[in-house]
Amino acid sequence: MRPILLGILAAFFFSITFILNHSMELSGGSWIWSASLRYFFMVPFLMMIVISRRNLTVLLKEMKRNLKGWILWSTIGFGLFYAPICFAAVYSPGWLIASSWQITILSGSLLAPLFFISVRTPNGLQKKRGQIPFKGLGMSLLIIFGILLMQMELATKIAVSTVLIGILPVIIASFSYPLGNRKMMEICDGKLDVYQRVLGMTLASLPFWLILSIYGFYTVGLPSQSQISQSLIVAISSGVIATVLFFQATDLVRGNMQKLGAVEATQSMEVLFTVIGEIFFLSSALPTIISWIGMLIIMVGMILHSYLSQKEKVLKQDKETVNL
Template sequence: MKIALIYGVISSIFFAFTFVLNSSMNISGGHWAWSASLRYIFMLPLLYIIILKQNSLHKILSSIKNNMSSWILWSTVGFGLFYAPLTFASSYGQSWLVAGCWQITIVAGILLTPLFKQKIPLKSLLMSFIILIGVFLIQYEQASEVNFSQVLLSIIPILIAAFSYPLGNRKMMEVCGDSLTTTERVFGMTLCSMPFWIIVASFGYIKTGMPSSSQIIQSFVVAIFSGIIATILFFKATDLVKNNTSQLAIIEATQSGEVVFTILGEIFILGGNIPTTTGSIGLLLIIVGMILNSLTTSGPNKTENLEIS
């Protein structure tokens, strides 16, 4: 559990680059469709090199061939319907605000548990509502500065992304079982989500033409830091605790660390404004919720859960 927790926290540091660099690309005029699709387009050859060195390409392709419909569906959900809406939302709020609202995924992951015929960890769910209060407060701050339609354009895509990410990840863990390593699964999901990303990239080209050199470079950095390093670390962490719903919820809760690192990036890299009092309270509640979530577990066999059918 400790190793999984460390992996989760470290991954949140690298995930923070997603929010900061997406905000930077939006500021410089880059279209969200290119920011989203380029990350995975760059990830594919980078992961391919790793897979070739591990000599496991045939094993991955065989797994995909044996269950192609599930691979394409859940890879598109877990990567496509996660990252495209999240990148779209970054056009309507500062990076720390999007990162904060993204923590809804912690609650989403818990609520999805019955779909996998497992018990909902009640204490983790209760602690996660503290995170939701924090999200409400930072959205309230945004609502006081922009119109309601802009708030919806931010929060609705984030809600879609928040449920898609844990759903796609858990479904693919179910499909793969123990037959593939984390890196192999990430490569397979990236490959199977390519049709979706080609459509998104085509949309970006129709809207703005080819991306700028600055957007290409920043997307490449996101691909390495967030797409490969953070994703592999996080998926590895969830793999280690996938048979314990309480610990799985806690590992997913470590992603609240993104909020802290994103604020620091917003301030020191982009020269952004420090959140106001209301926003700061909201962010503090998100972090407190993450810590309390972690404290709800006392061991690998903890079973204080609530069955919801």
């Protein structure tokens, strides 16, 4: 149960992002500062972790070898992921963004052909272009149905154009996050641990955040003290604590695909934690029955998707072992 509990705890800290982004929007804070301040604040904390592990020099050397690649894919993986998520908070409550964000499961699957995977054959390891896992797409479509159910209900209360402005940035973010991170994993090629890679991507994305901050300074002015404090909490809770807890949970079950699937499925709890947090801390109205049904469908879809995908990996590994 320890990995499961760590996964649930990670989902709790991840959900703080959606709650506080909505809180900062309600208090008049700009999405520009909600996005950029998080990454500025993440740098010193991640730097302390990497330095304490004596891995900073190795990271800087690796970044120097392919600085353009680091900047490009870090900007996509972090910049075009989190800026749209914060922008969406202007038009949608946190629980709706947290629910819609689960579409990243489908986005990640559709990106598979852009990457090469190592396949074990009798002649050794060979590179093979990834394929879209059509079996798992059934569960992805279930998640999309839950998202559409909630979005359609929202469209009955506000203009459809407003709904689209709220959902389209989340869709962009759902593709940018896995694309940037997977490309960076290819560049790193196992030479760096997760702390080094996250710090490196944060540093490489700083030019994007600096440009966004300059734009924010001349359009909306400086952030308030309240927004600075809340952004610091987001950086610590989501950028550091949640990430460490989640990777610790996955490390405990590495090699066991079924248990790994169970740990990954715990992230569906982000939706529930975000709803509860907004109700208690922001006095948000309770979601309607239709929205609850949509959230339940999304959570069930995530759990089933995770279990089926890991089961498929186990069967594939067994098949490869037999062939060998």
